[in-house]
Amino acid sequence: MKFDRIHQALWICLLGFYSMNAQEKIKIDGVAAVVGENIILDSDIVKFKQELASRSDEVIDITDCEIMEDVMNQKLLAHHGVIDSVLVSEAEIAMGVERTIEHFKSQIGDVDKVVDLYGFDDLEDLRAELSRIQRENALIAKERENIVADVVVTPEEIRYFYQDLKEKGKLPNYGVEVELSQITIKAEPTEEAIQETIEKLEKIKDDVEDGFSMRLKAILYSEDPSVAQNGGMFTITRESGFVKEFKEAAFSIEAQEVSEPFKTQFGYHILQVEKIKGQQRDVRHVLIKPRIDEDKLAAAKSKLSSIRADIIANDISFEEAVETYSDDEATRLNKGTLVNTYTNDTKFELNKMDPDLFAKVDGLDIGELTAVSFEETREGEKFYKIILVKNKIEAHEADLSRDYVKFQQLALQKKKQETLEEWYVEKIKDTYVKLNGSTQDCNFKYNWIH
Structure with missing residues (x-):
């Protein structure tokens, strides 16, 4: 659907950013609309169309009025x-900004070229704008999630949804699908490496308590990717989306105190509470990840290679090997079964699969294993993995009994969209909206003029 592509571009365009293809700033030529306290510029729509075009390989049939209404919907969500x-978690914002900058660098090259292309004064100016975009996008996403959080579908609704598609001749066709299971073996740091990390953090703690700047220490030593933007600083509440250990450390000490080293899924930290403001705390932290030696990586690979050989030789079943050896907590208790995060189903359609995963399993038959492969998470975990093709389903027209989970998700998506549309109708009535210029002549889906 065309609006799926619209939402792919919203994160960069609707909040006043600059097109990837633009070589200079687009002149701001007036206010197109005001929704609540949010302003939409005429140039926002121009920039949005440019970004949409740059991200599509085909011509998208969409009018300025359709774009305008979709942008107004997002601004309505942000306002409410x-x-x-x-x-909105400051950590979430900072990580999003860093991922965006890394993406731009991979596309364009040197970060100075990125700054110049987008027309900003310097990198900090770019980061500030990206932070604003990331914050508002997170606000929009969370408000949308809250609106549809309680929406569920009954088996009867799912059957009705399926029957309606069947009667209209609109049942989807699915390509070849596979069901997969995995075994992972992590490469863990040695106790010596962990102790070395803790001692380094303790030395930084001592220095800060002796008067050294925590901000400078964070810039020099922290492995948190957002440190270049914020010097390791976050504003945190008990409800923030930070991991439990981080919040516990932040709320266990007083202003200007420095915590003892503590562990999270990201590595080892110390933090300093710089300021307490009611239920909020401004904290600055240093993150260091214990080094993982090459011999530990080699040992993890060797162990998994041996397990793979035992499975092939029928000395142990794949399910037994998962239960006995796999380090992946998310799948170990489910026989290693992978879940498709896009559909919440256990089936992966080959022609829509992540390219890296496709390369591993393409050509394998039921019961065959991939070779041992190395992976690393964003959190810095390093591990080796093998994948079993548990089942393969040939291409077919969708069937309720075979594809029940998919129809459940489709029906739920439709009901959530209907709930969101009802919310738009009601909230527009209670929100200040002002349309200017040609925008007033649009035939919108919702009654924005009231």
């Missing part, structure tokens, strides 16, 4: 997200 006191 503020009214509803939706919390």
